[in-house]
Amino acid sequence: MLGLMDSNYDPQQIEAKWQARWEAEKLFESEADPSRQKYYVLEMLPYPSGDIHMGHVRNYAIGDALARYQRMKGYNVLHPIGWDAFGLPAENAAIKSQRHPSEFTFSYIARMREQLKRLGISYDWRREVATCVPEYYRWNQWFFIKMYERGLAYRKRSRVNWCPQCETVLANEQVVDGCCWRHEETPVIERELEQWFLKITAYAERLLDDMKELVRWPERVLTMQRNWIGKSLGTEIDFSVEALGERVRVFTTRVDTIYGCTAVFLAPDHPLVEKLIVRSPWPEKLRAEAERIRASVVRARVEVNLEKQGADTGFKARNPYNGEEVPIWLANFVLMEYGTGAVMAVPAHDQRDFEFCRAYGLPVRTVIVPKDSAGPAGGRAGGGAAAANAASPALAAAFTEYGRLVESGPYSGLVSEEAIARMTRDAEQKGFGKGTVQYRLKDWGISRQRYWGTPIPIIYCPADGIVPVPEADLPVLLPSNVTLTGKGQSPLALVPEFVHTSCPKCGGAARRETDTMDTFVDSSWYFYRYTDPKISTAPINRDAVRYWFPVDQYIGGIEHAILHLIYMRFFTKVMQDIGLVDFSEPVNRLFTQGMVIHGGAKMSKSKGNVVDPVEMCAKYGADTVRLYMLFAAPPEKDLEWSDAGIEGGWRFLNRVYRLVAKQAKRLQGVEVGEVSRADLAPEERRLLRKVHQTLRHVSEDMEERWHFNTDIAMAMELVNELSDLEPAAEAGRIRASVLKDALSRLVLILSLFAPHLADEMWEALGNPASTLETSWPAHDAALAAVEELELPVQVNGKVRARIQVAVEALEDEVRRRALDAVARHLNGRNVAKIIIVPKKLVNIVVK
């Protein structure tokens, strides 16, 4: 005799019992098996911050519902978890308390692991990965060296975001509105540092192109990535600076406007600026101007809508198209990091140039008119353009659209599109320019002046220069005896035995790189490691990857749309080029869940609005918490936490428990046979109809839509129906076998959302195995079907009556019944048309 249920629902006891049993029976473990179809469910790995929060619970409850469903559907499911274990928070905590970051990290991992286990998520814990152990990070180093060998990792001096409070570099993503994410009042300043970069820009085109494979990714994420990459087609044009015998190259997407160019603007840190200063009759003054403008660029990163500032260099550049000389100005809105760091100023057709030129009294010359404007056909010089130019001081804004060229020499009369093509070709033929592609995407700066990360495996030798650590010498271990000061300098630089080494090439004294890697490197490939987490001869096991990849479903927060989710795609492409994998995109389907908010704001310690999942589990049990996380909102939307709401979930599970507990004893030994519609009593029919309708809804929803809130709502309706029919069951009008069939299917549905309770009830109904080992039940369309339905009858679109008709009722009958039902609303008017939508409604149109 299998266990029977107590009269009271005790989630603590039930959940402990089933978690122990699942673990003992290794229910969540899976192995590659080519004879079976696989399904890889992946959730974004958490940072071990100490405690799980509701956002985690939501993420993992979604993943677990899917993992359980796919397992019951017969797939060989891989469902792993790990730890994004390097990072600044542990280092800061360590500085504060004079302990070691690894202490924090590992104790937090242990704590969070227990918390996750308390939730009963179906993870294969044998595959757990922590990114801060040498067995893992050595492969970060290995990837780095592979990239270095291919020219994809390089070193250059560059500007970094620096927080004066933290005294350390911040990643771009740690800069919020120009300020430090941890010191919201502290503006980030710029510093120049030697940095290691990964050449993600070399993959810009493939990152864009392969998006066509990502048909199962949210459009939102793809759009964000597309904008982030920011491809734009344009033309580079050389202007000659005859006074210096130099050329300055500008980038423009609107070469068609070049006859309207009235200046050339340089970024204040453009390399030409120094040469101009040297040759200037007023070098001191120009240098001071350049400094002033440069400072205002820095400020522009903090403040929005900064005023345009500039300075005339006194030099001129010649426009190769019309031979005209225009002044060279420094401008604070021109960025050295984009394009060539120099632009041609066309105030009539670019809003920024317009504002600048107006502020400094530079001329504005119209060379594009609207295509449909009534100017002289062919746009010969004079006429419309002259009139437009005469009026230009009154112009309120630049005309930035495509149009027709005027006053543009041989190109006058062309439309912009045509002019761009022809003028670019001419520039190429005459050798003063070329068509080109620019991206906003910048190379990924991965150097961090921090301790708690992967050491960059590079040695600097006075004789041999930059020398990568040989593969055989990996890993470069992170030393443990460091002093963490948080004072701006790489902590590793203060560890002599780490820094001092010998050159792998010449054996002479050399020193190591002391920066560590951005932790986004760690998370760019961790999901490969799960397929064989212990492999020590290579970063990944190719056979295992071949079987398990691609990830069928990835689930996580939208905040990683252009960070982790683009780095991860980049890494896979590099891995493809190295020959590690034979595909270019690692994730088939991506799902981004909404945030958990409370009192209108994202839960956070600083706002004091955090609801602790551990406390909630102690109060209601994991099943209730998980159920509520799935019920309160569709998963892609933000979810507002509600104390009353979770009470509702708790009440529902109690109702189900009582319902099943009451019947379990008499149903335990009952055989459930095949039922056919014909031999069902009316109340049996009614019950099974609801059962199969619910099952149909949930089955369809789990495949595609994932509106778990509606699945649970349907399960609640089914429970309501069961309660309503309880008297009929007690009176024997519903046979035990039918009732057991209904309850069994309800339990299997609930096992996706409240697995512990489901297994408890499943056992009490006489089943020795877990719900997870049971096949997902098919729904019976005949049983789900309705025989009779209520049709609304509209008159001119307004519901005036409802009629009961048999599903198979003929149109004639429906029409006749409908007309009868609304006779009094027709009062003599002519029926113009009757629209019958089968099984939906009747609409009678009268005049």
Place this chain on the structure above:
RNA sequence: GCGGGGGUGGCGGAACUGGUAGACGCAAGGGACUUAAAAUCCCUUGGACCGCAAGGUCCGUGAGGGUUCGAUUCCCUCCCUCCGCACCA
């Protein structure tokens, strides 16, 4: 400014491909059980109006227009809100 979500009862939300708006849950009110409370169970619950009642009428998915027999759903204009990017040439 550009790009992308979103706006439905007192609240969270449902309505999947243009076909009964408000499923399910919460909250609220009433009732049953109880000495009482908790728990549980039952009933009511978008708004306005008519009716003793049975029942009925009108309005209603951010606003205004349009297409359609029929619009929360499609089209146009606008408002509000959230998110991302933001002087990218």
